[in-house]
Amino acid sequence: MTSDPPTTADPAGTSTSDAQAFYGRWARLYDALARYTPGIARVRTHAATALRLEPGDTVVEMGCGTGANLPYLRERVGPEGTVIGIDYTREMLDAANDLVGEYDNVHLIHGDATARPLAAVKDEEPVEQHEIDAVLATFVVGMLDDPAAAVDGWCDQLADGGHLVLVNAARSDRWYGAPLNALFRAVVVLSTPPTTKLRYETDPHGTLDRRIVRAHDALRDRASETTEATFAGGIVRLTGGQIRR
Numbered sequence: 061m062t063s064d065p066p067t068t069a070d071p072a073g074t075s076t077s078d079a080q081a082f083y084g085r086w087a088r089l090y091d092a093l094a095r096y097t098p099g100i101a102r103v104r105t106h107a108a109t110a111l112r113l114e115p116g117d118t119v120v121e122m123g124c125g126t127g128a129n130l131p132y133l134r135e136r137v138g139p140e141g142t143v144i145g146i147d148y149t150r151e152m153l154d155a156a157n158d159l160v161g162e163y164d165n166v167h168l169i170h171g172d173a174t175a176r177p178l179a180a181v182k183d184e185e186p187v188e189q190h191e192i193d194a195v196l197a198t199f200v201v202g203m204l205d206d207p208a209a210a211v212d213g214w215c216d217q218l219a220d221g222g223h224l225v226l227v228n229a230a231r232s233d234r235w236y237g238a239p240l241n242a243l244f245r246a247v248v249v250l251s252t253p254p255t256t257k258l259r260y261e262t263d264p265h266g267t268l269d270r271r272i273v274r275a276h277d278a279l280r281d282r283a284s285e286t287t288e289a290t291f292a293g294g295i296v297r298l299t300g301g302q303i304r305r
C-alpha cells in the first residue's frame with residue numbers, strides 16, 4: 061500500500077534532491093545489494109529482534125529504501141500489527157511496494173523521515189492514528205546533516221518504553237580492519253550521492269563516521285537500556301535502546 065507524496069515530502073535543498081536522484085537511478089541495483097549481500101540477512105534479523113516487537117505493535121522504518129527490512133518487521137508484528145516505511149525517494153518505494161505491496165498492514169509513505177512530528181510526513185492516517193512502539197533506521201543516519209537531532213525527534217515520538225534501533229556501516233577499529241576499511245572507503249565513494257559533497261571530500265568516510273557516532277551517541281544518551289552488536293568485522297554497528305519518559 062503506497063501513499064502519494066504529501067506537500068512536505070520534497071524537502072527544499074539541492075542535496076536532498078540530488079540524493080533522491082542518486083537513489084532513484086540505482087534503486088534496483090541497491091535492492092539486490094540490500095537483500096542479497098552475504099551476511100546482510102543476519103544483520104536485518106538481529107535489528108528486527110532488537111526492536112523487541114510484539115504481535116499487534118506499530119513499527120516505523122525511517123528511510124526504508126527498497127523495503128529489505130519490512131518482511132522481517134511484518135513477521136514480528138503479525139497481521140494485526142502495523143508496519144510503516146518512510147522514504148523520500150519514489151523509486152526506492154516502488155521497489156519496496158513490489159516486495160510488500162500485498163500486505164494491507166504495511167504502509168509506504170513518500171516523505172521526509174526527519175519531519176517532526178512524524179504525522180507531518182502525511183496529514184492523514186496511518187502515522188498519526190497509531191502509537192509508535194518501535195523505530196528502525198538502517199544505513200540512513202550517515203546521510204543526515206544533523207543525525208543527533210533526528211534521533212532525538214524519533215525518540216520523542218516513541219511510546220513510553222518503545223525501542224529505537226540504528227544500524228550503520230562505519231570504519232572498523234579492529235586490528236585486522238585495514239583491508240575492510242579500504243573496501244569500505246571504496247563503497248562509500250561509489251555509493252554516496254555526490255551532492256552530499258562526501259564523495260569529493262578527502263575523507264568521505266570520516267564525515268560518515270562522525271555522523272554515525274553522533275547518532276548512536278544520541279540514542280545512548282536517551283535510552284534507559286541499550287543493546288550493542290557489530291557485524292562484518294566491526295564495519296556494521298547496531299545500537300538499540302529503550303526510551304522511557
Ligand SMILES: C[S@@+](CC[C@H](N)C(=O)[O-])C[C@H]1O[C@@H](n2cnc3c(N)ncnc32)[C@H](O)[C@@H]1O
Nearest residue numbers: 094123124125147148149152172173174198199
Ligand atoms: C542506504 S539507503 C538504506 C535503505 C534501507 N534502510 C536499507 O537498510 O536497505 C538510504 C535510504 O534513506 C533514504 N533517506 C535518506 N534521508 C532521508 C530522509 N530525510 N527522509 C526519508 N528518506 C531518507 C534514501 O532515499 C534511501 O532510500
